Amino acid sequence: MPTVRTNDIETYYERRGDGPPVVFVHGAIVDHSQWDPQLDALSDDYTTVAYDVRGHGRTGGSQRGRYSVDLFADDLGALLDALALDEVVLCGLSTGGCIAQVYAARHPERVAGLVLADTFAPDFLSLDERLQRSVLLRATVPPVRLVGYERVERAMVWLQERLSGEGVSGDYERIERIRETGPKMATDEFAKVIGAVAGFHRTEVRFPAIMAPTLVLYGEHEGPFMRRQARHLATEIGGATLRAVPGGGHASNLDNPDFFTDALRELLAEVYPAETAETAR
Secondary structure (H helix, E strand, O other), rough: OOOOEOEEEEEEEEEEOOOOOOEEEEOOOOOOOHHHHHHHHOOOOOOEEEEOOOOOOOOOOOOOOOHHHHHHHHHHHHHHOOOOOEEEEEEEHHHHHHHHHHHHOOOHEEEEEOOOOOOOOOOOOHHHHHHHHHHHHHHHHHHHHHOHHHHHHHHHHHHHHHOOOOOOOOHHHHHHHHHHHOOOOOHOOOOOHHHHHHOOHHHOOHHOOOOOEEEEEOOOOHHHHHHHHHOOOOOOOOEEEEEEEEOOOHHHHHHHHHHHHHHHHHHHHHOHHHHHHHHHH
């Protein structure tokens, strides 16, 4: 089982292929296998790396009493150092997108390209967003301690579908299958991860520092605040491209993997033109 020491934990990762590096950061309460469709499609031409964020999957938890997106970004930096990867394309979805934007803003010289999917910036753009991201997220922890996060999330998915329309959660059965095949998350780790996401508004991200070509993706069936945040991110990051993933919900890389991967390939061709031209011959 490949792991590297990142700060105070052993981080599990999967590395495939050879070529320019692309590093994938998964969303909360899943694991690296969320990116299997993209790794399968891209590993012939690129070095692809997907890892389990602290608290998740085979990386598992730690003794720290509290987590933050800043800590997750530090872990990402330690992973890239340990694997001797530089000038990477970072691709993060949901919480993974939060981690990727923090790292890209703080270490722009190490990021050759950036993909932010189904994610959000620290700032709240509306009252309902503040309630969803801060109050409602934290409110999930007590029932999770009683009945487990699987049941609580199913109830949340049902509620989101009623409030924002069918499709907002995308192909939720695929998320459930990921959880069935990976290690179960401890309840205390769930609480710390949720605390990190709910506290993201306290993190400073200097978007003008991000100089790499950036692609912002969002599922066309995403809820209103996520669509607003996608437009906000594309505006804040100079020159960013904004695209909707047809038929996508909150895990658009799984809901429409072909479109998502093709969009990622276009960015990779822009970032690594010489390597892409060589591959095409």
